[in-house]
Amino acid sequence: MFSFIGSIRAMRGHHTQWKMLAAFFDTPGGPENLYVKEVPRPILKEGEVLVQVHASALNRADLLQRRGMYAPPPGASEILGLEAAGTVAALGPGANERWKVGDRVMALIAGGGNAQYVAVPAQQLIPIPPGMSDTDAAAIPEAWLTAFQLLHFVGKVQKGETVLIHAGASGVGTAAIQLCRLAEAVPMVTVGSSEKIDIAKKLGAAAGFNYKEEDFGKKCLEATNNVGADIILDCVGATHWQKNLQCLNFDGRWVVYGLMSSGEINGDLLAKLLWKRGSLIGSLLRSRSSKYKAELVKAFTEQALPHFASGGPIHLQPIVDSVYPLEKIADAHQRMEDNKNTGKIVLQIPV
Ligand SMILES: NC(=O)c1ccc[n+]([C@@H]2O[C@H](COP(=O)([O-])OP(=O)(O)OC[C@H]3O[C@@H](n4cnc5c(N)ncnc54)[C@H](OP(=O)(O)O)[C@@H]3O)[C@@H](O)[C@H]2O)c1
Structure with a gap:
């Protein structure tokens, strides 16, 4: 028994x-x-x-x-x-x-x-x-590796460049602000509330625009002495495309990695992009090869991970x-x- x-x-x-x-x-x-x-x-x-x-x-x-x-x-x-x-x-x-x-x-x-x-x-x-x-x-993992990939592998951010980050208080956005600072670039954000602007600024954003109340294209130009953003990290798509092109710097990189508003646009996008000599780049992480993901994880582990331990001049959080x-x-x-x-x-x- x-x-x-x-x-x-x-x-x-x-x-x-x-x-x-x-x-x-x-x-x-x-x-x-x-x-x-x-x-x-x-x-x-x-x-x-x-x-x-x-x-x-x-x-x-x-x-x-x-x-x-x-x-x-x-x-x-x-x-x-x-x-x-x-x-x-x-x-x-x-x-x-x-x-x-x-x-x-x-x-x-x-x-x-x-x-x-x-x-x-x-x-x-x-x-x-x-x-x-x-x-x-x-x-x-997902938010920080996405932000790291968009900035370094895709957008090729350089020291001193201005990066406009849409959805600046999102998981990816809060990581991108901090990684911009680590790369000695200047992050600016668009968000949907003044509370989110405050949070983004605490994390290092040089400026924040409430896209529901302000013309972020105009505001971004004003904040950059009419130069515009060298890189735009765009997860919004349709509703923002005209203002994106308005405030994209010449030779700028407009990185589309999400379409939260929609992907359907109607207008003269190509002419405006051509005028700015801009690059429009799409990026998805999930469907990338294991080799690509391994390289991304390695680069992030070497270059960003040490900055999560407190003590250094830039503390990632x-x-x-x-x-x-x-x-x-x-x-x-x-x-x-x-x-x-x-x-x-x-x-x-x-x-
Ligand atoms: N391509 C890739 O590899 C990849 C990887 C990861 C994530 N993503 C994309 O990255 C984006 C952010 O992801 P997450 O998980 O970090 O998001 P999250 O933390 O959920 O934040 C998303 C924020 O975006 C804003 N938003 C929502 N709809 C919007 C609209 N129509 N127009 C403007 N802003 C809008 C909202 O903030 P407000 O209050 O500021 O409006 C929302 O809180 C998503 O689009 C996601 O699909 C892409």
Whole structure:
């Protein structure tokens, strides 16, 4: 009898060992469709590391995916979540050079972060700086790597250049302001409220314009002695295109990486772009190759990560707006959908 109960317990243990909790939705739609469900743990492929997730964070891509408007790239997990922070739980074949079980890591992933475990290509892991909490670490990978990529890999920012950052109080925006300062460039922002202007200025923005009340094209020209911005980081699209071209400097780079207003425009964009000798560049991070992501993670780890540890002249700071337990994921999505957040909305994952 004793051994029978023992073997039942062992079977249960074996069963739960390969299961995990994850955020899920059965049909595309609003935040109310989200719930937490038990699913199989990911199976590691060559070069992957299993991370036990302690915290994850939300991105606009999650809202689009939940609405059925942004499918994960081929081969990526169907589970929501583009980033995670936690500890290394297991190493897949060929992934044992850099990491060991128990290491504290944050991860850039193409999906699967809103779960208790996620499989991550080893080269897409970043060590969590000593003393940093899991919730702060979860606020870093997607927003900071996007901002770093847009500024350095895509926009090729130079010392002294002016960078106009739309959605300056967003996850990506708050990171981009700080990374501009690290690159000795001059960040300016557009945001939708005076409170967000104050926050952006505290983070290092030289000027902030409320796009709902001011003509940011005119204001940006005034703030730059009619020179304009050398780089515009644009995640808004349609509603801002004319003002973008108005305040883009000659030979400027206009980097489109989101279309929160829409992608449909009607007007003489090409003539205005030609007149400014401007470059219009589109950029998406999620669908990039693993090689590209590995290079980005390496450059960020070497050049930006050391500045999160306090003490240096430039101190980088992940901006956490709020923290929700995984089972409240619907509320977290609603907050982002309502444009209420400044910085990142973090999910705490039950360990
Ligand atoms: N291409 C890539 O690789 C990549 C990677 C990551 C993120 N992204 C994009 O980056 C953007 C920011 O993402 P996030 O997760 O950091 O966002 P977030 O923290 O949720 O912030 C987005 C903010 O944008 C502003 N906004 C929303 N709709 C707008 C509109 N129609 N016009 C002007 N401003 C608007 C709102 O602030 P206000 O109150 O200031 O209006 C909102 O709070 C998104 O478009 C996202 O898709 C792209």
